[in-house]
Amino acid sequence: MRRALARGLAAAATLALATALPALASPAASAAETSPLRYVALGDSYSAGSGIWPPDPQAAPQCLRTTSNYPHVIAASTGATLTDVTCGAAQTKDFYMPQWPGVRPQLDAVTSGADLVTLTIGGNDNNTFIGAIVACGSAGTATLGYGQPCKDLYGSRFEDDVRTKTYPAVRQALADIRAKAPNARVAILGYPWILPAAFDRTCYAKMPIARGDVPYLRSLQTTLNDVIARAAAETGATFVDLSAASEGHDACAPATSRWVEPVLFGTNTVPVHPNALGEAAMATRTMAVLGL
Structure with missing residues (x-):
């Protein structure tokens, strides 16, 4: 019992x-x-959304950051708590030192508690984007769009810089992000297409690049995205490839469908950069790749 x-x-x-x-x-x-996800956004003008309205009141004016950039779109869509330190014209060195007086090194924003880190970086290293566009635009204007004057003048210089200088710098930056936030998902975006796959005489009025230099600059952008993808793979980061998604949305596409604004007759104050449609598309693609 x-x-x-x-x-x-x-x-x-x-x-x-x-x-x-x-x-x-x-x-x-x-x-x-x-x-909510603790989300840190790093990177250059393609992440800052430079030239898009409205400006971010929390950003230094020199950074030309907007609240319509892809980090803000992702944060709004996921309910994430966003720390946005993106800044126009940033290079990988600006992760480690102040880009402007009063603008702290971007890596300072990354902590061990971060859940998600996104970035675009590398396009400004060695003056790649601006240097190549200005050089090839000047050369194309001089030949009225004929030939390949930029390729003839500069050869493999731009791609050599990307392979030997940009690649190790991006790889180191990603490794340092991983060291500071070992539990975070780190996603680095490639750059969307600036030029169409083939020369178009109607495009020349907006992007004065010579016929033979269109594939030359496309090859340069392919090389840049390739080294970014390689650096991501080697550091455990996720590469968000925008090549297929942005095809047909280049700076020569109609205003209603382009993601990047042209040098001439664009709608943004900063040419050769994503517009609001482009930033939204970058956010959509990133969320799809990350499963957010």
């Missing part, structure tokens, strides 16, 4: 404990499930 009673009390106690534990654990589990 006593043994049966003891067994009954023990069973009842076990059942009560088993019932109570999930109830006690559920508030913490629920809080963890609903806790």
